[in-house]
Amino acid sequence: GANAAGLKAFNDEHSTDIELGQVKYLNNIVEQDHRRVRQRTRPMLGFKTFMSAAKTIAGIEMMAMIKKGQVDIQGSSPFEQFYALAG
Template sequence: MPTSIKTRRLKYLHNIVEQDHRFIKRRIHSRLGFKSFQTAVSILAMYMSKKEQIDLRDQSVQNLNIFIH
């Protein structure tokens, strides 16, 4: 094996995207999918706010409520 190739020792961290979607996949499989589009939007919005992927000017409850609904 060439010396420029690095191998990862952690078996389950190869695919970072799959690790990121683990939470959503667990919710989908436990309930066999989202029951409505609004439910899916709300859950994904909460997950985005948890991961701090949204940039609200002030992190008030009213702004989060508007973003979720």
């Protein structure tokens, strides 16, 4: 409602042709980050214990953060960053 009206007003004022795309999860940052975890854990046959699941998922999320550049420990390599955070 309000977003569509605001976008239409902006398009009229600035002579642009911006369209509003509404896809439920593709624009959701949390779902985008969760995709990496699902891709890595789907081939596995599950986890034996909650502790192993928690540690594995934490490691996957840590590597994703390093890959996206959200963690930077003095310009070291991704392996050194992971080892410094995990150790």
